[in-house]
Amino acid sequence: MLTKLANLNEKMTVSHPMIDQWLASRRQLLVAYYQLIGLTPQKNSSEQCDEVVLDTFCQRLVDYLSSGHFKHYQQIEMLLASQAQQNLISVLYPQLEDSTHTLLALYDTYLEPAISNGEIPKLRNVISEVGMQLDALFDLEDKMLLSTELVGSHTSTAQASTSQLAAETAKPVERLSSGMLDS
Template sequence: MLEGCKTAQERWGGVHDIIDRWLEQRRQLIELSVYLRERGEFTPTDTPKILNVCEMLMDYVSAGHFTVYEQLALEAKEFHDDGAVVLLRELLPLIDSSTEVAIEFNDKYDTKEHCNAQLEALPFSLQALMLVMAERFQHEDKLIEELHEAHSEKSA
C-alpha cells in the first residue's frame, strides 16, 4: 500500500513542475501584454516586443493543449470517480474557442511585415485578446484546482 502511494506521488508529482512552468509562461505573457497595452500607440520599434508576445502566446497555448491538459486528462481518468472527466469535457471546448482567438491574433501580428502594417489596430486587438485570455485563464485555473489539486491530495 505504501509503495502504491509512493508511486502515485512520483507519477503525479511531476505534474506540479509542468504546471508551475506553464503558469510562469502565463505570468510573463501577461506582463508583456499589459506593458504593450499601456503603451497605447505603437511604432515599428515596438515590433520585436509584439513578435515576442506572439511567440509567447503560441508557446503558452501549445503547452496547455499538448502538455498540461493531457496530464490533467490522465489524472482525471486515473481518478475517474470524482467527475473530473465531465469537467474536462465541459471546459475544454471553452478553452478551445480562446485558442482560435489566440491563433487569429498571432496570424495578424506574427511577422514584422504583418505587424508593421497593422500597428494602428494593435491596441484593439491586444485588448480583445487579453479579455479572451482572461476568461481562458479562469477556466484553466478551475481545471487545475478541481482536477490536479484534488488529485494531488488523494495521491499524497
C-alpha cells in the first residue's frame, strides 16, 4: 500500500495543500498499520496486544476516515472541472461511503474493544480484514484523485479515461468476509 501511495505521488504533478495533507495522513495511517501488523504476528494467543500501537492505529484510522468523509471528498469534488469528472465522483462517492462504513463497523465491533481486552486471535483476522478494506478504499480514493486535472496526464487522456474509470468503479466494493461481523 505504501508503494501504491508512492506511485500516486509520482503521478501527481500539481501540488495542492489539501491533497498533500490528506496523502501525508494516509502515509501516517499506513505506518501505524504496518507497526501494528509487525507486532501482532509475534504474539501468541495468550499475550496482550501492545495497547499503545493499537491505540495509535485506531486513532489514525478514525481520523483518516472522518477527514475523508467530512472534508476531503467534498473538497475534491470542488476541484473537478468537467462534467465527466463530476459524473465519476457521483459513481465513486457511494462506494467510498460504503467502504468507510465497513471500516468504521470493523473499528466499532473489534478494534475499539480490543484496546481494552487485547484479544489477539480475533484481532489478527480483523487487522487483516482492515488492511484489505483500506486497500480497497485507497484504490477508490486514488481513482477519484486521478480523475482530477491535478495529475500529469493530458486533459484529453484524462477525459477519455474518466469513462473507463467510471465503468471500472461501478463494480461494488467487496463486502466483509462472510460472518466477520457475526462472530
